[in-house]
Amino acid sequence: DAEITQSPRHKITETGRQVTLACHQTWNHNNMFWYRQDLGHGLRLIHYSYGVHDTNKGEVSDGYSVSRSNTEDLPLTLESAASSQTSVYFCASSESSSSNEQFFGPGTRLTVL
């Protein structure tokens, strides 16, 4: 069955370190998204991609980067982790269709000390 996975599921890191969160989908979806979820803020869009080599900034992109070298993967990199980036991170993917349904991964809980 097609799925979307994230790794690691939990990560603890220190301020200033570079961290990369992986997202892999086997739906063959063109669209992929990264969100962070914090209490009281719902899901906030960090970066998104509509296809290979395409990346776009979302609402809260400062301090984050992504690259899309193939259809299946959209890794999220925190260049220099900050305590304000402690959050739960969700990756999602969708088809380019009228339903706009996004399929979410299980999430990564990141703690920056």
Next chain:
Amino acid sequence: GQSLEQPSEVTAVEGAIVQINCTYQTSGFYGLSWYQQHDGGAPTFLSYNALDGLEETGRFSSFLSRSDSYGYLLLQELQMKDSASYFCAVRAGGFKTIFGAGTRLFVKA
């Protein structure tokens, strides 16, 4: 700016009907989605309205009024398993989606 407003919490009794409202103000609008998220889980898609009117899927219905920048999710015959957070989300341009802060629904026996 872009904003979506929905109540932070709603409480209802098992078997009852509950409506969760969402008003939005965004720079672009292509449609309104609703997602459900149980504690510790990932959001799951419930519905999408691109045009005005009511869409029904089993016990859940979703409504959109584009002229009022307003929509709602209606949950009927509430069950304990419906206790979760519900998010409205606007497709703001292309396939970019902006989410509201979520409504926590508590279903009491």
